[in-house]
Amino acid sequence: MEILKNYVDAMFKEFPNNTETAELKTRILDSMEAKFQDLLEDGKNESEALGTVIAQFGDIEELKEAYEVPVEEKEEDFEFVEEKSERLFAVTMPLSIAAFLIIGFVWGYWFWALIPITALVSVSLTQRDSIFSVTMPLAIAIFLALGQWFGLWHPAWIIIPTTALITTAISALFGGKV
């Protein structure tokens, strides 16, 4: 019975991959399959029998406790930030490349720094609770001010990667989250 096997596999995915687990899974699957067969013989249809067997499986936490399976640390915060930045990047990066090409072809100015700047801005936006959220907007503001008012787009752009590097170094030194 493939469904029951898959169900048991899914339930045991946090158990260590060893012979003890394999043996336990075999025993439980054996029990469940025997129960399934008995229910069919009692005149239940397949889905009723399957429903009963799965309902009578119980709570996997009980077995984790008995077998002392270590509780996995949930890294939800990290995954959340990862996911958020991936989504943001999917939007900002193509836009930035398009803008870079348009500016290049239309005005003949190849503002290549736009792409790393976009990447860094995107990173800083998803790192709200870190030092990046302070230093990066500041660096971008200085860059824009120098460029706009003094025409120093180059070499002012250097401030952005430099700030990113310094911020990373500071975070690493003080053990903060980068």
Next chain:
Amino acid sequence: VTQISSDVIRGYNDTIILALLKQGDSYGYEISKRIEALTKGDYIMKETTLYSAFARLQKKALISAYHGEETNGRKRTYFNITPAGIAYYEEKCREWKLTQDVINKFIDPKGAADYEEGQ
């Protein structure tokens, strides 16, 4: 329909399994079937409850496991109650009788009368 709460019966799952193993060696599904049959379906022990009880009992050396004869081409794990298991079972029986007497004092007037007579 009133159902057995797993919280209430938790402390006695081991006792139930030991009681059945005292009658002879057995394996997971057979024990679960016998519990259901004896209680006429009032108590169905969940798979995870049954197998975590086996693990606990084995760790405490109250039961031992061995590979039994093959059924339908499958090796079955049989369990056997140890002398320590029998002693533990008997202790739990005494504990249950006391628990029952105490609880009955608050539940069933006749039980309360029996309790007072016994004192």
